[in-house]
Amino acid sequence: MSATDESRKSDATTTEGGAAGPSPMYAAFLRRVKIRRKLILLCQIVLLVLFFALWEVAPRAHWVNPMLTSYPSAIWPTFVELLGDPDNGILRHTWVTVLETFVGFTLSMLLGVGIAIMLWWWEFLYRVVDPFMVVANALPKIALVPIFYIWLGDVASIYAMAVAIAVFITILMIYSGFRETDSNKIKLVRTLGATQWQILRQVVLPSNVPVMVAALKINVGLALVGVIVGEFQAAKAGLGYLIIFGSQVFQMTLVMTAITMLAIISTIMYLAIMYLENTVMRHHR
């Protein structure tokens, strides 16, 4: 990197701060930035603590009915208890949901990219199916849950729901990315004699990595929605099942535990994708 940095410096028209060390004004600027960053973090922590405190105090002081909201100190023992239970424990339910979500977004991604490639290859096909795709994308897929359950049974209907919710927007996003590939880059490889397949492989796919990562981001969230909704109807396990079961027997503690778990896994998935994004996109600028 040092060679580049040097070359950049020689190309740059503006000079950077002196080599003798930061000026007092620059040091003050850095201090201000640091303090601001700490203040933001502090406010976030305070907000979180306030949220849990309110959630704990409000039911205990009977401002709200504890039957309706439960409270953190009640969730914790339930959580620990469920953690120890290997057959019907929280870990098993979480695992089932995570696995279903993983399969769901992987399928949506594969289908989405595959179909987008087909539509890019045969523009005529795109023209033909375009209105149908728009309707399919606009339709609230949750309306299909009962039908999927009847058609596909309790396991496949959950996957079908995850795919149905995620796949259309994936196709539309990736296809429009393909269409917007820099036409001059395509012109360049065409002058080098590239075939349609080479244009796809050398230009269209690699230049759309950012679009695919963006699609994946949306996809993971939607697949999780699909899985939970599918589980509401059909499942014998999973966090969606736990939520429905808990609310049917009016055990809000169970429901809240499942929802907390859901918040944790969606955060982890989000962080995983952020990490993937940073790794993949290093050179896409």
Added chain:
Amino acid sequence: MTGTAPMVELRNIDLRYFTLDGETEAVCGFSLAVSPGEFVAIVGQSGCGKSTLLSLIAGILEPTGGNVLVEGSPVTGPSPLCGYMLQHDYLFEWRTILDNVLLGAEIQGLELVASRNRAEALLRGYGLGEFMAHFPHQLSGGMRQRAALARTLCTDPQILLLDEPFSALDFQTRLALSDEVSEILRREGKTVILVTHDISEAVSMADRVIVMTKRPGRVKAVHDIVFDSKGGDRPRPFESRSRPEFQHYFDQIWGELEIHVGN
């Protein structure tokens, strides 16, 4: 140059674009013959169809009338004989500089070891030896355009089609690079067709300047650019800009382009 068969020949080219809004006549009855090793510049205002001519020669566009011949045979599609350079470098940001230069070799299925050696030699020759493993965003504009030139020359084309290759660069870089590029291309005996709207670029670099009319593009005038070389070589582009002949050609072409300042 009589006696040598032309390297590139356009015979009475017509080109029309069709859209639902109507048809556009981009080029009309355009003819041009370029000898091997000749450096021809085509100047015209934007939208006069000059870039279209390069696409026709490169074989990525078919004329609606007339013939395009390269080395005497009709063009049916992209050929390794022609190298194309565009306004921007269009280096692929996901490839290293070396891999970018090897793009053509990869697409044409050339022998990779030989191509790699050639690519490395070209990059070293253009002062980019240390940057082969770098990514495009780490290089300055001038360096990137030199890498793009290496990419074009890596497959060893005999004909270079330059589509305003310097217009995206700042003025200093543009002057320095046009010197460098014309030097390289003349040394290697390439046939060059440069398309530009920059009259001084055309006059300083080319042996012959073709002036095009507004759309539909036709040949309006042809100028053989001759500098008094006092027995030596043709002056380099930068040097030629200060010659008396330069101003003469510039004024003539400026008049022919009918550029209206204001409305």
